[in-house]
Amino acid sequence: MNSLRIRRGAIAVAAAAVLPFALTACSDSGNDAKTTSPTSAAADPTTESQEPDKDSVAMDEPFGPACAGVPKDGAGSFDGMAKDPVATAASNNPALSTLVTAVKQAGLVDTLNNAQDITVFAPTNDAFAKIPKADLDKVLADKATLTKILTYHVVGQKLTPEQLENGSFETLQKGMVTTTGSGQDYTVNDSSKVVCGNVKTANANVYIVDTVLMPK
Numbered sequence: 001m002n003s004l005r006i007r008r009g010a011i012a013v014a015a016a017a018v019l020p021f022a023l024t025a026c027s028d029s030g031n032d033a034k035t036t037s038p039t040s041a042a043a044d045p046t047t048e049s050q051e052p053d054k055d056s057v058a059m060d061e062p063f064g065p066a067c068a069g070v071p072k073d074g075a076g077s078f079d080g081m082a083k084d085p086v087a088t089a090a091s092n093n094p095a096l097s098t099l100v101t102a103v104k105q106a107g108l109v110d111t112l113n114n115a116q117d118i119t120v121f122a123p124t125n126d127a128f129a130k131i132p133k134a135d136l137d138k139v140l141a142d143k144a145t146l147t148k149i150l151t152y153h154v155v156g157q158k159l160t161p162e163q164l165e166n167g168s169f170e171t172l173q174k175g176m177v178t179t180t181g182s183g184q185d186y187t188v189n190d191s192s193k194v195v196c197g198n199v200k201t202a203n204a205n206v207y208i209v210d211t212v213l214m215p216k
Contacts, residue, residue, distance in 0.1 A: 152213055
C-alpha cells in the first residue's frame with residue numbers, strides 16, 4: 001500500500017514538472033505564428049498597391065502601330081510634343097504635315113494652340129491622300145468648308161482611351177462623333193481607325209486617325 005502511494009506521488013511530481021515546459025512550448029509556438037503572419041500579410045498589400053500603379057503608367061502611354069513612326073527624340077517625339085500646344089506639336093510631326101497645312105489655311109493655329117483641355121482626332125497624310133486630289137484642293141481653297149471639317153475633328157475635353165470605348169461627343173463644329181473599341185483598338189464614326197492614340201501635347205490629347213472625318 002505504501003509502495004502504491006509512493007508511485008502515485010512520483011507520477012504527480014513528474015507531471016507537475018513537465019506541465020510548465022509544455023505550456024511554455026505552446027506559448028512560444030503561438031508567438032511564432034503571430035509574428036510570422038503579420039509579416040507575410042504586410043508584404044502582400046505592398047505588392048498589390050504597386051501593381052495598379054504599373055498598369056496606370058502603361059495605359060497612359062501612346063499606343064498603336066503608327067506610333068512606331070513618331071521620331072524618337074526632338075520636337076516631333078512624344079516628349080517633344082508634350083511640351084508644345086497642339087498645332088505647334090503637330091507641325092513637328094512629319095506624318096501630320098497635310099493636316100498642319102490645312103490648319104494654317106483655315107487660320108486655326110492660334111485657336112487650337114490657345115484652347116484648353118481638348119481632344120484632336122488628327123488625320124495622317126495618308127488619310128488626306130484618300131481624298132481625290134481635285135476634291136482636296138477644292139476644300140483647301142474654301143476656308144468656310146475647311147474650317148467646318150477641321151473643327152469637326154476637335155472635342156472640347158480631354159478624352160481618355162477608356163472614354164472612347166463607347167462614346168458620343170460634341171465637336172467644336174457642333175456635330176457629334178462616336179467612338180467604339182477597347183484596349184488599343186478604337187474606331188471613330190465606324191470608319192476611321194486610331195493608328196496612334198493617347199498622344200499628349202501641352203493642351204490636348206491627340207488620337208491620330210487613318211481617315212478624315214466628314215461632318216454631316
